[in-house]
Amino acid sequence: MYWLLAAAIGALAGAFGSSLLPSTLVEGLQYGFNRRLPHKIPDVSTLVRLRLLGKLSDEVYFELMKEWGFDSPRALQILDAAQNYLTAAEVVRAYYREKGPGKPSEADIKAIAQELINRGFSEEDAEKFALIAHPYPSPSDIITWAVREVFDPHVVERWGLMQGYSEAAPQLEKWGRAVGWTPEILRYYWAAHWQWPSPTQAAEFVHRTNVKWWNGPKFSPEDYDMILRLADYVPGTIPLFRSTLYRPFTRVDVRRMHKLGVLEPEDLKDAYKELGYDDWHAEKLAEFTIKYNADEEPSEERVLTRSLIERAYDLGLLNRSEAKQALQEIGYSEEKAEFVVSVIDMDKTMDQADDLTRVYMNQFRYDIIDEGTLRAKLQGLGLSDDMVEHYVHVAKELRERQEKIPSKSDIKNLYKYGYISRQEAKNALLRMGFSAYWAEKLLQ
Structure with missing residues (x-):
């Protein structure tokens, strides 16, 4: 074997020449022998790395390791120890990934595993690593x-x-x-990824699709419950939302239904509480309704005529004095005629107050006014302190569970930079309480 001869000559030259010849000459002779008769082999770590990368066959690897004094079993142990293995955390992740859905195909796993084996992974761990490296949903x-x-x-x-x-x-x-x-x-x-309807829209679906002239698909109260679940409302509160799904009787409805015997006296308090009144106010309204409707039993014709007069005055077809005169002509005293007209006036005022209350609460809900301004506006309607507190509390609750929309400046910027259309921007401003005129102005 030439490399043994070269090694021997090199050693003799080194030992013999080091004492007789200059060191530079000895090195030159050594380099010359090495060039003509190469005999050195890589170190153990390099041999192991070359084998893991597939650059050496098993036969060559074991033969070269013998030159370093390692027999085949020990050379194999060194090779096993040098392979890449999964960490404990990766082993656990691989276990669960193997049991669960969403895995890549076997072909993909094996293709990736082969690339990892070529880079020093064990065959078993290569497939597991290919599995855990695959992205999964959070x-x-x-x-x-x-x-x-x-x-x-x-x-x-x-x-x-x-x-x-x-x-x-x-x-x-x-x-x-x-x-x-x-x-x-x-x-x-x-x-x-779809955007489901809001709870408010879902309530409208229930109202409008369950009538005989609607020919499209029906939207049931159970579907409304599903929308609330999709909107992440607490499951235990979902049945409570059913109580807000339908509108209660108005005050005028309650009074007239009691007058006609549709509502019993014991129903009145609950009917008023449904409108948002506390116990005290509901009791007083019930007492008022009973007294108001306790007029002497009029004839059917008189009831019809009075109802028409009240309706005409309510619609503005009769002025105040004309309404009083018409009531007196069908047998009411001036005092009672004044009382009836005053009640209608109060109803109008309260209905107007209700409308303005809803506007002010929506302005607060969408951050157009603050709490102090809301209180001042409600007090300006002549509401009692208790009712002001009630409406402020309701407005806060509505703002807590409102469907979030961007601020006015955010909407303008989203439209300015093309993220939403002009119509989408206008609709958002309308929802915040701006009129169509000011919505257009803000987008110019």
């Missing part, structure tokens, strides 16, 4: 999928949650594969 995404019913085939089918996916699938799956997403996961993201 826990919050999975919860969102569950809340939005994407795992329920009936909901997906009924509401068309996969509509449009087949057209978008080629590009979605092409780009999804580039980041490691499987078609299964992409379908779940697609089904969950």
Whole structure:
């Protein structure tokens, strides 16, 4: 073997020449022997790395390791120790990924694993690492999928949650594969990405689709409950929202229904409480209604005539003095005629106050006015301190659970930079309480 001869000559030259010849000459002779008869081999760590990378066969690796004094079993142990292995955390993640859904295809796992084996991973750990390196949805995404019913085939089918996916699938799956997403996961993201109606819109659906002249699909109270679940409302409060789904009787309705015997006296307090009055105010209104309707039993014709007079005055077809005169002509005293007209006036005032109250509460709800301004405006309507406190409390509750929309400046910027259309910006400003005129001005 030439390399043994070269090594021997080199050693003799080194030992013999080091004492007789200059060191530079000895080094030159050594380099010359090395060049003509190469005999050195890589160190152990390099040999192990070359074998892991597949640059050496088993036969050559074991043969060269013998030159370093390692027999085949020890050389194999060194090779096993040098391979890349998963950490404890990665082993746990791999265990759960192997048990769960959303895994990449076997072909992808094996292709990635082979690349890892070529870089020093053990065969078993290479496949596991390929599995845990594959991207998975976050826990919050999975919860969102569950809340939005994407795992329920009936909901997906009924509401068309996969509509449009087949057209978008080629590009979605092409780009999804580039980041490691499987078609299964992409379908779940697609089904969950839709914007569901707000609870307010859902309530309108219930009102408008359950009438005989509506020919489209029905939207049931159970569907309304589902919308509340999708909006992440606390499940225990969802049945309570049913109480706000339908409108109660108005004050005028209550008084007239009691007059005609449709509502019993014991129903009056609850009817007024449904409108938002506390116990004391509801009791007083019930007492007032009973006394107001306790007029002497009039004839059917007189009841009809009085009702028409009240309606005409309410609509402005008669002025105040004309209404009083008409009531006196059908047998009411001047005092009672004045009382009837005054009640209608009070009803108008209270209805106007109700309308303005709703406007002011919406202005507060959408941050157009602050709490102090809201209080001042409510007091300006002549409401008692108790009622002012009641409406302020309700306005705060509504603002707590309102469907969030951007501020005025945010809306203008979103429109300015093209993120929303002009109509979308205008609709948002209208929801905040601006008139159509000022909404247009703000967008100019």
